[in-house]
Amino acid sequence: xxxxxxxxxxxxxxxxxxxxxxxxxxxxxxxxxxxxxxxxxxxxxxxxxxxxxxxxxxxxxxxxxxxxxxxxxxxxxxxxxxxxxxxxxxxxxxxxxxxxxxxxxxxxxxxxxxxxxxxxxxxxxxxxxxxxxxxxxxxxxxxxxxxxxxxx
Amino acid sequence: xxxxxxxxxxxxxxxxxxxxxxxxxxxxxxxxxxxxxxxxxxxxxxxxxxxxxxxxxxxxxxxxxxxxxxxxxxxxxxxxxxxxxxxxxxxxxxxxxxxxxxxxxxxx
Numbered sequence: 574x575x576x577x578x579x580x581x582x583x584x585x586x587x588x589x590x591x592x593x594x595x596x597x598x599x600x601x602x603x604x605x606x607x608x609x610x611x612x613x614x615x616x617x618x619x620x621x622x623x624x625x626x627x628x629x630x631x632x633x634x635x636x637x638x639x640x641x642x643x644x645x646x647x648x649x650x651x652x653x654x655x656x657x658x659x660x661x662x663x664x665x666x667x668x669x670x671x672x673x674x675x676x677x678x679x680x681x682x683x684x685x686x687x688x689x690x691x692x693x694x695x696x697x698x699x700x701x702x703x704x705x706x707x708x709x710x711x712x713x714x715x716x717x718x719x720x721x722x723x724x725x
Numbered sequence: 726x727x728x729x730x731x732x733x734x735x736x737x738x739x740x741x742x743x744x745x746x747x748x749x750x751x752x753x754x755x756x757x758x759x760x761x762x763x764x765x766x767x768x769x770x771x772x773x774x775x776x777x778x779x780x781x782x783x784x785x786x787x788x789x790x791x792x793x794x795x796x797x798x799x800x801x802x803x804x805x806x807x808x809x810x811x812x813x814x815x816x817x818x819x820x821x822x823x824x825x826x827x828x829x830x831x832x833x
Contacts, residue, residue, distance in 0.1 A: 634795060634796070635795040635796075636795070658793055661793050662757075662759050662792075663791055663792060663793060665791045665793070666791055666793040666794065667788055667789060667790050667791055667793070667794055668788065668789040669786070669787070669788050670784070670786070670787040670788070671786060671802075672783060672784045672785045672786060672787075673783075674780060674783070674785045674804045674805055674806070675785055675786050675802060675803070675804055675805075676744050676802075676803035676804065676805060677803075678746075678801075678802060678803040679800070679801065679802050680799075680800070680801035680802075681788075681794070681795075681798070681799055681800050681801070682794070682795035682798075682799055683793055683794055683795055684757070684792075684793045684794065684795050685793075715793075715795075
């Protein structure tokens with residue numbers, strides 16, 4: 574192909590549109606990639622390991638999240654926990670690390686842009702990777718997150 | 726810097742091996758960077774990006790926060806205490822500004 578102004582512009586446009594498509598990749602694919610990145614090659618078990626969010630929340634500005642580890646072996650504890658909100662502008666919500674003294678229980682508050690399924694993944698001291706999905710209906714979206722343009 | 730008051734609540738006393746609940750709260754708007762202001766322009770992102778709680782220098786609990794954490798970040802977590810010492814919590818904002826809070830516990 575001869576390098577002319579026309580071909581150069583066309584290829585530049587093609588590169589741009591590919592980039593846009595990758596960014597707008599569907600939330601399910603983004604979530605799968607994020608979970609795989611957290612698991613780092615280890616198998617992911619789907620298990621209710623003790624994360625709780627109300628099924629219906631009025632305000633997406635402050636959504637209470639509680640963790641009370643369940644279904645772990647004796648002596649096993651959570652060492653890391655990450656929350657994902659695939660329908661938020663940014664999929665990651667937070668990453669928590671529990672030291673040796675921490676019991677693994679947690680209460681905090683997150684923002685949700687709209688109704689969606691929140692995914693929690695955790696790594697235990699035994700090296701297992703656990704995943705729990707929680708469906709949350711949100712009446713009012715959180716904090717300007719309901720802007721039409723999506724980023725990241 | 727957008728920090729308000731940093732609060733850390735730890736029981737004053739405990740028995741050795743007891744699991745105690747620690748509660749922390751810091752005033753902060755957690756400006757997500759997605760919100761539009763009065764003039765229609767995007768308000769720039771300014772969030773608390775990191776929280777760390779240590780006991781006598783040992784990390785107990787830490788969190789990397791994203792804009793999807795609610796304003797005035799609140800953390801409540803449980804810790805098994807074996808000896809007396811001081812809990813120290815530090816919150817770090819985008820750009821590196823920090824606030825800290827300390828609380829001592831006496832283990833009988």
